[in-house]
Structures are given as structure tokens and as C-alpha cells.
Amino acid sequence: MTVVTALIVLGVLALAFGLVLGFAAVRFRVESDPIVDQIDALLPQTQCGQCGYPGCRPYAEAIANGDEINKCPPGGQATINALADLMGVEAKPLDSAHGEEDVKKVAVIREDECIGCTKCIQACPVDAILGAAKQMHTVIAHECTGCDLCVEPCPVDCIDMVPVPVRPDNWQWDLQQIPVKNVESSH
Amino acid sequence: MSAATKAIEAGHIWTFPGGIHPPERKDRSNTTPIEVLPLAKQFIVPIKQHSGPVGDLMVTVGDTVKAGQPLTQVGINNALPVHAPTSGTVSAIGPGRIAHPSGLTDTVITIDADGNDEFYSFAPLADYTSLSRAELLDRIRQAGVAGLGGAGFPTAQKLALQRPLDYLIINGVECEPYISADDRLMREHAQTIIDGTEILLHIAGCEKALIAIEANKPEAIAAFEALLPNYPQLALRVVPTKYPSGGEKQLIQLLTGRQVPSRGLPIDVGLVMQNVGTAYAVAQAILNGKPLIERVVTVTGDNIAKPGNYWVRIGTTVAELLNHCGFEPVADSKQEQRVIMGGPMMGFTLPDLDVPVVKITNCILVPSNQELAPAAEEMNCIRCGACADVCPAQLLPQQMQWLAKAKDYDGLEQQNLFDCIECGACAYVCPSEIPLVHYYRKAKAEIRNIAREKAKAEVARERFEARQERLEREKQERLERHRKAAEARKKAQAEAVAQGGDNPQDAVQAAIARAKARKAAQAAAAAKQNQEGDDE
Numbered sequence: 001m002t003v004v005t006a007l008i009v010l011g012v013l014a015l016a017f018g019l020v021l022g023f024a025a026v027r028f029r030v031e032s033d034p035i036v037d038q039i040d041a042l043l044p045q046t047q048c049g050q051c052g053y054p055g056c057r058p059y060a061e062a063i064a065n066g067d068e069i070n071k072c073p074p075g076g077q078a079t080i081n082a083l084a085d086l087m088g089v090e091a092k093p094l095d096s097a098h099g100e101e102d103v104k105k106v107a108v109i110r111e112d113e114c115i116g117c118t119k120c121i122q123a124c125p126v127d128a129i130l131g132a133a134k135q136m137h138t139v140i141a142h143e144c145t146g147c148d149l150c151v152e153p154c155p156v157d158c159i160d161m162v163p164v165p166v167r168p169d170n171w172q173w174d175l176q177q178i179p180v181k182n183v184e185s186s187h
Numbered sequence: 188m189s190a191a192t193k194a195i196e197a198g199h200i201w202t203f204p205g206g207i208h209p210p211e212r213k214d215r216s217n218t219t220p221i222e223v224l225p226l227a228k229q230f231i232v233p234i235k236q237h238s239g240p241v242g243d244l245m246v247t248v249g250d251t252v253k254a255g256q257p258l259t260q261v262g263i264n265n266a267l268p269v270h271a272p273t274s275g276t277v278s279a280i281g282p283g284r285i286a287h288p289s290g291l292t293d294t295v296i297t298i299d300a301d302g303n304d305e306f307y308s309f310a311p312l313a314d315y316t317s318l319s320r321a322e323l324l325d326r327i328r329q330a331g332v333a334g335l336g337g338a339g340f341p342t343a344q345k346l347a348l349q350r351p352l353d354y355l356i357i358n359g360v361e362c363e364p365y366i367s368a369d370d371r372l373m374r375e376h377a378q379t380i381i382d383g384t385e386i387l388l389h390i391a392g393c394e395k396a397l398i399a400i401e402a403n404k405p406e407a408i409a410a411f412e413a414l415l416p417n418y419p420q421l422a423l424r425v426v427p428t429k430y431p432s433g434g435e436k437q438l439i440q441l442l443t444g445r446q447v448p449s450r451g452l453p454i455d456v457g458l459v460m461q462n463v464g465t466a467y468a469v470a471q472a473i474l475n476g477k478p479l480i481e482r483v484v485t486v487t488g489d490n491i492a493k494p495g496n497y498w499v500r501i502g503t504t505v506a507e508l509l510n511h512c513g514f515e516p517v518a519d520s521k522q523e524q525r526v527i528m529g530g531p532m533m534g535f536t537l538p539d540l541d542v543p544v545v546k547i548t549n550c551i552l553v554p555s556n557q558e559l560a561p562a563a564e565e566m567n568c569i570r571c572g573a574c575a576d577v578c579p580a581q582l583l584p585q586q587m588q589w590l591a592k593a594k595d596y597d598g599l600e601q602q603n604l605f606d607c608i609e610c611g612a613c614a615y616v617c618p619s620e621i622p623l624v625h626y627y628r629k630a631k632a633e634i635r636n637i638a639r640e641k642a643k644a645e646v647a648r649e650r651f652e653a654r655q656e657r658l659e660r661e662k663q664e665r666l667e668r669h670r671k672a673a674e675a676r677k678k679a680q681a682e683a684v685a686q687g688g689d690n691p692q693d694a695v696q697a698a699i700a701r702a703k704a705r706k707a708a709q710a711a712a713a714a715k716q717n718q719e720g721d722d723e
Binding site: 040044046047056125127128143145166167172 | 235287289293629631632633646647652
């Protein structure tokens with residue numbers, strides 16, 4: 001008899017707790033960031049395709065499915081380290097088959113040479129080129145990610161990739177003191 | 188009235204942690220009256236002399252301008268204009284050296300003076316109490332007034348914040364060694380500073396102002412003591428001499444015992460602070476209609492024959508200023524002469540002397556190597572902790588140094604790197620000569636850069652996704668169009684058949700049948716030929 005009572009009591013308790021837990025699991029569900037979003041957030045969003053995927057999001061999906069983390073030249077070592085941290089794998093050097101880490105660049109169209117073919121507009125992954133057929137095109141510099149994809153399609157080679165200039169507001173303090181010159185007074 | 192407010196009213200002076208007492212050496216420059224620097228032949232006016240966006244150019248090369256005429260204008264972004272320092276001709280607009288530690292170039296306007304120094308007229312607003320807040324703020328903005336204490340924050344923007352204010356604090360502490368520009372200004376123009384303070388009180392909608400002066404400026408204190416009995420809403424506070432008691436957050440702590448929250452503003456604790464120079468400039472802008480085209484600059488150091496304070500037009504080159512003051516470069520040719528803009532603690536070495544004096548230039552220091560030793564080689568940290576003792580923001584400079592060297596930016600933010608006011612007290616006491624502030628500045632720039640990149644990446648991602656969506660939508664629309672067209676065609680055919688016309692489908696069938704028949708005939712002919720061949 002006691003065994004039966006114990007079984008009933010435990011059974012009822014199990015049911016009660018099960019209901020509570022089940023309710024809590026639904027009601028207080030924590031929306032966790034899916035791993036692809038987390039990886040995508042670490043990638044530089046250049047959308048350059050140097051990794052072999054058509055954009056950063058597809059590469060993020062590939063990494064989530066087990067691809068290597070060292071295929072992103074624009075992100076460089078910093079991105080690889082961050083990805084290694086997130087994925088819990090060893091950080092490796094950048095795979096040079098996909099390119100080298102380079103300074104940040106921006107596309108500039110030599111406007112008087114542009115023939116208005118719209119090929120670069122179609123190539124730009126972030127719609128950062130303005131223009132229309134047979135009209136001059138131009139790059140919206142602050143939207144350009146420097147992905148290089150517009151350079152190749154241009155039939156007249158009028159697009160240059162120029163390094164982003166250092167201005168006083170994005171200048172990094174130099175730990176090397178400014179070389180001081182000998183100044184002469186000119187009376 | 189709470190006990191804390193009572194204590195503030197009673198003139199209680201609190202204290203702040205840390206701080207240092209470097210040799211002051213202010214007596215070299217503060218004994219002579221402010222001298223007016225003769226007009227230079229050429230002025231170089233950078234269009235960015237404040238923190239925030241720059242205004243749009245209003246002049247082109249060849250234009251003649253008058254002193255005080257705006258060269259850039261307040262745009263929709265609330266930029267601060269710059270003004271012509273004297274009358275003359277705009278001879279060039281383009282990149283030029285600016286007063287920045289990087290030695291980089293930025294857009295500057297070069298003005299060849301005509302020597303007449305004709306003024307551009309702005310109407311004085313003597314009866315300012317009858318004007319609206321917005322009108323007064325607009326005048327202050329149009330006059331190009333930026334915080335003259337060092338940061339160059341647009342004054343109108345600071346005053347535009349409308350939140351309950353307990354006190355306006357006028358900062359005449361000037362705690363950095365050597366500099367005496369504010370000291371001389373307070374001694375000679377106390378009345379104008381008080382007028383400016385009244386205007387600021389009126390605009391801020393505040394009842395009371397505290398004027399803070401460091402105890403090492405007895406003449407300035409006397410000048411204010413003589414005038415203040417007529418102004419019940421102004422009170423003088425003398426703070427003990429300690430560096431950096433003139434720092435905004437430090438002075439607030441000294442005068443009110445309140446602490447500005449991390450990454451917050453003084454207005455969060457009901458206070459606004461303005462420098463005495465700014466109060467003077469506000470009075471000039473409102474009462475005399477004079478935009479900010481000149482300021483007091485201390486020129487001092489062992490290698491200056493005539494140290495003192497000078498009224499210098501904005502845009503005068505440092506070379507011009509030093510020539511007038513009897514600049515004697517270090518005799519020893521092996522040692523290079525440093526020229527520092529700002530004081531010994533927070534200033535920076537100029538890349539060359541073609542740099543112009545700007546709104547935030549309070550001092551040009553030309554030290555000998557005996558008085559201010561050149562930066563020595565950095566040695567290893569011995570973990571003495573002296574830096575933590577002197578930090579006025581109660582940070583851990585040593586810890587932050589390790590983190591900065593390791594580029595651990597998350598760690599640095601956890602250590603509240605952005606509360607560092609870059610006063611240099613830690614580097615001053617460091618026995619290993621570690622340029623601590625340089626590490627912090629570098630790390631701050633790096634962190635800001637990362638944040639900028641991140642924001643940019645976010646925008647790029649959005650644009651990329653929007654584009655993908657657009658392409659997908661266009662593809663769907665195209666398919667839909669084709670489908671609809673095909674349907675319409677079929678429908679038209681069916682209608683045509685129903686009306687007894689030719690069914691194109693029949694024609695197709697007929698063509699297929701003809702082709703089949705032809706093939707069959709060819710096959711039969713080939714079979715026959717083969718048979719004939721076999722027969723032979």
C-alpha cells in the first residue's frame with residue numbers, strides 16, 4: 001500500500017513539475033542569437049566574395065556548417081581571432097589563397113572617362129554606385145565597402161581603388177613621437 | 188534647502204582624489220599686461236577649430252573680406268563658423284597644416300591682410316534681456332564662440348541643453364603650469380567676464396553662477412572681489428592650487444561635491460561650466476557684436492626673450508607670434524627645439540611653425556631642455572602604483588597600460604578608459620617615464636575606430652540585404668510578367684479558335700505530321716536503296 005501511495009505521490013509531483021517546467025519553457029523562452037547571426041555580426045560586411053561565397057551572410061552560414069574561419073581578407077587576423085573565440089576553435093593565420101590583408105580602400109570613378117554602361121552598378125553589392133545608362137556614374141564614398149567588385153566589370157577601366165585617406169578625425173595617435181624638426185626664426 | 192546645497196551656498200570646498208603639484212612657473216608670463224600683437228601680413232584660418240562638423244565655405248579665392256566677416260556658415264548641421272581675422276583678400280583655400288598633434292592637413296583659408304583692419308559690422312545686442320533665448324543662442328553661434336578652455340565645444344550647443352540647472356560655473360582655475368592667459372584676462376577684464384556671465388545666466392535660465400579661481404592668482408581674485416558685491420547672483424570660489432583642479436569634472440567635485448557620472452555630462456548633475464575666456468567672448472559677441480577673431484595666448488618658456496600674454500588674431504602663424512616674442516632656438520644644434528602648443532601637461536609638440544593659432548590655443552611653450560626634459564626612453568613598469576595615487580578620475584593607469592599594450596579593448600572599457608581626462612598626472616609621476624597618456628589616447632582612437640567600422644559594417648549589411656531583397660523581388664516580378672504574358676497569349680488563341688479562326692495548335696500538329704511523313708518517306712527510300720545494294 002505504501003509503495004502505491006509513494007508512486008502516486010511521486011507521479012503527481014512529476015506531473016506538476018513537468019507542467020511548470022513546460023509552461024516556463026514556453027512562457028520565459030530566451031531568444032538566443034542564432035549562431036549564423038553571431039558570425040555574421042563579426043564579419044566585416046564588405047560583401048567582396050573573396051571567401052568564395054556570394055557575400056558575408058553566405059560565408060557565415062558556411063562557417064556555421066563547419067567551413068574554415070580564415071578566408072576573410074578584409075576582416076584580417078582580428079576577425080579570425082574573434083571567430084575562433086566564438087566558435088571555440090584554434091585561430092589560424094589568414095589563408096593567402098583568398099587574398100592578403102590590405103589597407104581600407106574606397107572605389108573612385110574617373111568620371112570623365114565613364115561611358116555610362118551601368119556594369120559597375122550591377123556589380124556593387126551594396127548599391128553604392130549612382131548613375132543611369134549613358135549617364136556618368138559615381139561612387140557614394142561613405143557607403144563603399146572597398147570590395148573591388150566593380151573594378152573588373154568596367155570596360156574602360158576607369159575605376160580606381162584608393163586607400164581611405166587619414167584625416168585628423170580618424171587619425172590614430174602615433175606612439176612614435178612626431179619627428180621634431182629644427183625650426184629657425186626668420187627675422 | 189538640503190544640507191548639500193547649504194554647504195555649496197556657504198562656499199564649502201570639497202576635494203577630489205589624486206592630483207599633483209608640478210612647478211607652476213606662471214610668474215614668467217603673468218607680470219606684464221596683455222600686449223596686442225601687431226597684425227601679420229598673412230593669416231591661415233582652418234575651417235575646423237571646434238569639435239563637431241564644419242560649416243560650408245562662403246568665400247572663394249580672390250574675395251575681399253573684412254575683419255569679423257564669416258568665412259564659413261552655420262549650416263543645417265549646426266556647424267560653427269570661422270571669421271576673417273582682419274580685412275584683406277582670400278588668396279588660397281585648400282589643404283594646409285593645422286594645429287593638431289598628427290601634423291596632418293585640413294582645409295584652411297589663407298587671407299592676405301591689406302593692413303587697414305576694417306571691421307565687418309554686427310549689430311550689438313546691448314538690450315539682451317528683451318531678446319529670446321533662441322536669438323541669443325543664434326548670435327553666439329554666428330559669432331563662432333567655442334569653449335576656449337581647451338576642448339572647443341560649441342558654446343551655443345552647450346547652452347541649448349534645456350534641463351534644470353542649479354549653478355553655472357565659470358572656470359578661471361587655469362591649473363596647468365606656465366599658462367597665464369586666463370589669469371591676465373581676469374585681472375584686466377573682470378567686468379567683461381562678469382557681463383558675459385550674466386548673459387550666460389540669462390540664456391541658461393539659471394539663478395546663480397560660481398566663479399572659480401585657483402588660490403595662486405591673488406590679483407585675479409582681488410579684481411573679482413572688488414566687483415562682485417554689486418552682483419548678488421555671482422559668487423567667488425577660491426580653490427586650492429592643485430593640478431588638475433581646472434578639469435571640468437574635478438572642479439565640479441571641488442565646488443559642489445557632486446560627481447559627473449561616467450560618460451555623462453555636467454548637466455546630468457544640474458551644472459554647466461564655461462571658461463572665463465568663453466564668458467568674455469560671449470560678452471563681446473552680444474554686447475559689442477564682435478565675433479571670436481582674437482584670443483589671449485601665453486607665450487612662455489626659457490627660449491623666449493619676451494614671455495608674456497598677447498592678444499593674437501586667430502589664424503596668426505606660430506612663427507609670426509614667436510618672432511615678435513624674441514624666440515631663441517636652443518643654441519646646441521644637436522638638440523632640436525620643441526615648440527609646444529598648449530601647456531606642458533596636455534599640450535602637443537608642433538610639427539612646424541607654420542601652424543596657425545586657433546580658438547583653443549591658450550599657450551605656446553618654447554622650453555629649454557633643462558626646464559622640460561625631452562621624452563626619455565620608456566622603461567619597464569615597476570608596479571609602484573604612483574600613477575593610481577595621482578589619478579584624479581580614480582582609474583588604474585597601470586592596469587590600463589597593460590591592457591592598452593595587449594590591445595584588450597573590452598578590458599579597457601571595463602576599466603573605464605573613457606573617464607580618463609588625459610591630464611597627464613600619471614605620466615608625470617611615472618618613474619619609468621612611460622608615456623601613459625599616449626597609450627590611452629591611442630587605445631581611445633582605436634576603440635572609436637572599431638565602433639565606427641562596426642557601424643559602417645552594419646549599414647553595409649543592411650544595404651546588402653536590401654539589395655538582395657530587391658533583386659529577388661525583381662526576379663519574381665519578371666517571372667510573374669512572363670507567366671501573365673503566356674497566359675494572355677493562350678487566352679487570345681483560345682478565343683480565336685472559338686471564333687472559328689485558325690488554331691495555331693493545329694498548324695503545329697500539321698507541321699509535326701508533315702515532318703513525320705517526310706522522315707518515314709526518307710527511311711523507306713533509304714531501306715529500298717540498301718536492299719538494291721544488297722541485291723547487286
